Amino acid sequence: MNVKQAYQDLLGRHGRQGWWPLLTRAGQDGFDKDGYHPGTYDVIATEQHRFEVYTGAILTQNTTWENAQKALQALQQHHLLNPSSLQSAEDDRIASLIEPAGYYNQKTTYLQAIADAFNNETTPTRHDLLTVTGVGDETADTILCYAHSEPRIIADEYTRRWLDNHGVKRTDYDDIQAYIDQRFPRNTEQRQELHALIVTDQKA
DNA sequence: GCCCAGGAGCATA
DNA sequence: TATGCTCATGGG
Numbered sequence: 663m664n665v666k667q668a669y670q671d672l673l674g675r676h677g678r679q680g681w682w683p684l685l686t687r688a689g690q691d692g693f694d695k696d697g698y699h700p701g702t703y704d705v706i707a708t709e710q711h712r713f714e715v716y717t718g719a720i721l722t723q724n725t726t727w728e729n730a731q732k733a734l735q736a737l738q739q740h741h742l743l744n745p746s747s748l749q750s751a752e753d754d755r756i757a758s759l760i761e762p763a764g765y766y767n768q769k770t771t772y773l774q775a776i777a778d779a780f781n782n783e784t785t786p787t788r789h790d791l792l793t794v795t796g797v798g799d800e801t802a803d804t805i806l807c808y809a810h811s812e813p814r815i816i817a818d819e820y821t822r823r824w825l826d827n828h829g830v831k832r833t834d835y836d837d838i839q840a841y842i843d844q845r846f847p848r849n850t851e852q853r854q855e856l857h858a859l860i861v862t863d864q865k866a
Numbered sequence: 867g868c869c870c871a872g873g874a875g876c877a878t879a
Numbered sequence: 880t881a882t883g884c885t886c887a888t889g890g891g
Contacts, residue, residue, distance in 0.1 A: 681872095723873040729889065730872080764888040768874085798874045818872070861872055 663828045665845040669852070672859040676866070679858035680704075682715050682808040683727070685734055686743070696731070703851050705811050709782040713745060715809035716780060719801050720772045721763045733760035733769075748777040772796025785810045799835045807857070813850040815842045816857040820864040 680700035687693045692702040706712050717737065722730035736759040737743045742751055756770045763769060775795040779786070791802040799817070806812040815821075817838035825832055825841065832838045846856065 719872090722871090724871065724886090725873090725888075726871050726890080728871095762888065764871090765873090765886050766888080768886055772874085796874065800873065804872080816872090820872075857872085865872090 663825070663830050663845070665842055666847070668824075668828060669846065669856055669859070672863050673855065676859055676862050679855060679862055681854055681858035682706075682718065683731075684711055684714055685731065685738060686710060686714055706809055710744065712782060712809045713780060714743060716776050716805055717743060717773060719804045719808075720769055720776055720796055721760060723765070723769070723796075723801065725764050730763050733763035736760065736762075745777040745780045748773055769796070785812070803839070804857075807850070807854055811850045813848045813853045815839045815846065815853060817842070818857075818861075820861050821857070823864055824860045 678700045680694075680698040680702075683697035684693065684704075685697045687699075688695055688697040692704070693699050706715065714734070718730060718734055721733045734743070737748075737756075740755075740759060742748050742756065742759065748756070753767075753770050753774075756773060757766045760766050760769055760773070772795060776797065779790075779794045785806075788802050788806060791797045791805060792799070797805070803814045803816045807814040807816060817835050821842070822832065822838055825838060830841065832841055842856075846853065
């Protein structure tokens with residue numbers, strides 16, 4: 663499979679997606695009302711924005727972004743969208759705020775774990791992230807790619823389906839990731855776009 | 867009523 | 880190592 667060509671095809675049909683969406687930047691220069699930045703390439707540089715990616719990555723697990731966004735907005739409105747406030751907040755309070763995203767008790771535990779582990783001064787290794795409760799392969803790669811601008815391939819279910827549609831049969835996460843990694847430029851901007859385009863395309 | 871959505875942890879064998 | 884079960888709301 664010609665992965666680069668398939669990527670160009672997706673880009674031509676859907677246009678730039680501008681992930682990761684940041685609600686704390688929605689409406690600002692280059693960001694639309696939902697926080698996407700399709701016209702510009704954004705490198706996360708502040709603690710607030712980086713932690714919002716971490717939080718969003720947990721909240722969107724097995725849920726639509728629309729519902730995860732409701733939970734994010736609730737946390738933001740109650741000034742809990744930062745590590746220290748989240749750590750000191752009561753479980754029940756967090757759970758009730760993120761309720762629209764589903765699995766709210768589990769995700770409360772996950773958010774507290776990620777808040778404990780979060781350190782804006784250093785980029786964690788993939789192994790470090792995987793030791794945090796609630797962070798699996800996909801969430802770890804999502805965080806490294808979007809919050810820390812590392813050129814990582816995210817090999818989720820949509821990606822597996824995308825390869826399958828192109829005749830490439832892979833089921834194991836690491837196999838899917840390796841297949842694309844060997845055939846696509848090691849470029850963060852393009853790898854962020856690739857994942858966004860695959861998700862957009864599979865939903866269309 | 868059913869199934870899926872921008873998954874992961876844990877128990878069991 | 881590999882399945883199976885659990886977590887839970889919201890929309891089609």
